[in-house]
Amino acid sequence: MTQNTDALVTVPGDEPTWKQRAVERSTRAAKLRAEQRVQRFLDAAQLIITEKGTTDFTVQEVVDRSRQSLRSFYQHFDGKHELLLALFEDALRRSTDQISAAASGHDDPVDALKTAVELLFELSRPDPSAKRPLFTDFAPRLMGSHPAEVRRAHAPLLELLTSLTEEASGAGRLRSGLSPQRAAALTMETVMFVATSSGAPAADDDEHEPATADEVWSFCSGGIISA
Amino acid sequence: MTQNTDALVTVPGDEPTWKQRAVERSTRAAKLRAEQRVQRFLDAAQLIITEKGTTDFTVQEVVDRSRQSLRSFYQHFDGKHELLLALFEDALRRSTDQISAAASGHDDPVDALKTAVELLFELSRPDPSAKRPLFTDFAPRLMGSHPAEVRRAHAPLLELLTSLTEEASGAGRLRSGLSPQRAAALTMETVMFVATSSGAPAADDDEHEPATADEVWSFCSGGIISA
């Protein structure tokens, strides 16, 4: 099993490329079709989510919206949780790009980091206008059942924050004795959680004010104890 | 409906106390029996949870364990989620007491706060030894569906942290311009989330070290940017 992983080569050096190409060509079409279908499921799900502002949709809804069938759904996805994960990763990737772009407009590394943190906070809040209720429901639920996958999804964002933090560190603007990687991880987790946690609101007798981006940045950057 | 909430008084000032007493007496027994039953459900659920280390039990299991019936369960609880909430509140209350006790042994308010934060962190981690897998699964799930209730459950802990933070503030040990209430809220949320988030672990290729209590305290207290 260590060699010959799949049907790649039966006898090493054998199987002239023409045959591989033929197979490849006949494969490509199907692959494309599959990708389109997957995308249709993803689009439908995304639509439903932004529409009803929650991630509590049924597989059936997605299937109906995408004008495909359950049969097909399960042919392309291992299950609902894979669909969720895919959407989550995608949303996070888009947010990461957005944050990256915003942060790149700053010369001062600390300013960049601040911008990143504040934007991440805004993007992570529940329903800033019904656009992205994804993290709020997803991540928490998945965190319990599939922590590894959630971390995989977080990876690109974490990398971005790490690199921003490293720049700050390089400029000597990081507290001494603090690893940029760790700082970035803690910051990311804090921002995302506080955003979702203090976002939803609020029985009358509960004047829990929602926490502002400013406040969160102040907390992460400055801590709470005076030097 | 604003007056006469229940069967307390039909005509204000009417209903001589003897009748009220009679009713009250005949009520008390039933009330006690009900409380016992509720407790049996709670105990059974708690047992199952600590036993299988997860909160994924079925109502049926609880019913069986408590040697009662579904009929009875739904007579005493609005549904499964109320049971969960009750257990959650209880666990949190116990943890709060424990933290309170630990913190009270310090003269220096900052030491007290540090102790509280570190203990809260430990208590919030997934499976420090299969004793308290409650927060880890509960809170996240509930946060999405019943944020108000989660906040209500968090209230006692938040009060404790707030009071500890206020003491630190009174001693001039808090960063200037920072409200003790807000600082406490942010700290609590950060600690609890980072604990659950960095607790579970970890695909081989993922050397995400779990974050230590020390690190978290350092982060909350000192922030990440040098003064």
Next chain:
DNA sequence: GGCCGACTGGAAATGATCTTCTCCTCATGG
């Protein structure tokens, strides 16, 4: 053209759970 196999849609079947309901029994208080 005609055949073959992978892919699909459509819909019914499964299985797990939560929740409700019906039929009874029983202890308690009057």
Next chain:
DNA sequence: CCATGAGGAGAAGATCATTTCCAGTCGGCC
């Protein structure tokens, strides 16, 4: 002793995710 409400047993409803079946479809191949 009787009326009453609580409680037990278990069937019945409801939702969903996930599987299975049954039949067409479509593209490539002989």
